Amino acid sequence: MLTRDFFNDVSEKNQVKKALYKLIHKKDSISKVELLHRFHVPNTTMTRMVAELVKRKLIRECGVAESNGGRPSVLYEVVPDAGYLVGVEIARTHVGIMLFDLSFKPVGADQFMITNKHTPEVTIKLIIEGIEHLLTQYRVDPLLGIGIGAVGPIDRKNGVIINPSAFPAKGWLNIPIVSMLKGHFDVPVVLNNGANTAALAEYHANQSLQGESLLYCISGYGIRCGFIKEGQLFYNTQGAASTFEHITIQADGRPCLCGNKGCLSSYVTFGALFDRMKEKGISPSLDQLLNSKDPAVKEIILESARYYGIGIANMINALHPDTVLLHGKLIYHDRKYYEEVVRVARNHTCMKEISIKKGSFGEKATCLGAAIFVFDQFFNE
Ligand SMILES: [Zn+2]
Structure with a gap:
């Protein structure tokens, strides 16, 4: 057999x-x-x-x-090496493809950036080619399954990416990505929210988290979070603990793309920070945000850290996690930003014992968790 x-x-x-x-x-x-x-x-x-x-x-x-x-x-x-798993991350900025053995050790990886040319057809073709390439390069036998961690909202049960907001390319509406990959590779393929799969990666790797509740927050072009309660991923109807980016942190605050005012998104996403930079006559770019020594840029970043800290405190007060892990370019790149987020989050929650840390897998988390997610499905019948 x-x-x-x-x-x-x-x-x-x-x-x-x-x-x-x-x-x-x-x-x-x-x-x-x-x-x-x-x-x-x-x-x-x-x-x-x-x-x-x-x-x-x-x-x-x-x-x-x-x-x-x-x-x-x-x-x-x-x-x-009895079998292999593939984890795919679909983010707003890039697609990551990683191959893992059954001990979840990374064997090979591939990545490409998402531009306005990356329609679903182009992107899925590149994903299929990327996986094929890894399978050939590492002489994979057999491939057991493919997990996808994608930017939401998604329909997890039917394996459909619904309509990722702020996606750079057109055409991303109700894309049945699971059946498209299944049709090509003939192995189980599962879809989940990328923040959830990242949370799963951290949960599996860290013995001290076993049996506990974990909130995993991603910040960048969008704000997303995943939540694991006592080993189980928490789902709302669209496969995530979040419309996190639209929780209100300022009554009658800045307008948000969703139509409401004062959403976390309008204060914390890269887009929101770029808007602040433009207001101050600074030409906005990710490079400026991460590397500029300009005190005006630094102040914009710290202001957004304070809002983000409040948003995280709200989630902590609602969900009562034991651990919060933070993931994002500014989190890893800017120590002061990270420290301010943690300080403000702590100040605004009554759960003083809570552990707030950086994610330990960095960019690999979503792919690894997606592979773990498809592996877990074999035992869930
Ligand atoms: Zn909003």
């Missing part, structure tokens, strides 16, 4: 084996004694199931556990 069949087989008999595989996958390595302890089946059944997974080259022996008195117990780990 092929590796692909193992992951796609949803029969009850196979579900038990998949659950065993998932348990081994969760750990770097795990002993047979611990497997028996965690998995309530007779010793003989466990021996048979483990032998089958070893025979299929899905897991392998990787040493012997220290025993306390009893017989030493064999350790097992998953075979990382």
Whole structure:
């Protein structure tokens, strides 16, 4: 039986084996004694199931556990190159494509910028070519699934990108990206909000987050967030914890593209900062924003940090996360901006114990989380 069949087989008999595989996958390595302890089946059944997974080259022996008195117990780990996953990030500025093995280690990557020429047809053709290229370059066998983390709003269930706001190219309306990629690669393809998949990447990688609630906030040309509560992604109807960028932070404030006034978006996005720069006669660009020494630019950035801090505090007070992770060019690039966001967020929430940090995966987070998301689907039947 092929590796692909193992992951796609949803029969009850196979579900038990998949659950065993998932348990081994969760750990770097795990002993047979611990497997028996965690998995309530007779010793003989466990021996048979483990032998089958070893025979299929899905897991392998990787040493012997220290025993306390009893017989030493064999350790097992998953075979990382038994199969591969692709994670795709579709952001407003770029598309990232990454190939991962089954231990979620990056194997290869590709990226292209989004311009006004990147209609859905052009973009999806480039994504397909990018994935094909990685599969050939790294002699991938087999590819198990493709996860996509996209800018919202999306229809997660039907795999459709609805109408990403402020997208540079025309034509992005109700794009059934999942069926388009499925038609080409014939593997499971899933779509989620990029902020959610980024949150998932951090959640999986960080043992200290297990069982906790995590809010992941992305700032840049748009503002987005993902929320994980006790291991589960939180969804509203359009696949995200956000219309985050349209929460009100200033009564009767600046007008927003959505038609309301005083939205977070009108104070914190790059577009909002560019507007402030124009008002002060400074020619706006991302380079200016990240590298200018002009005190007027610095003040614009710090002002937006204060508004962003208030927006995050509102989300904290509503959702009660244990940890908040921040992600975005200014967050990583401008220490004062980051510190001001954190200071103001802390000042405006009553949850004083909360941990607010930078994301640890940087640009890789969305792709990695998308790959983890498609992997998780094999075990969710
Ligand atoms: Zn708005």
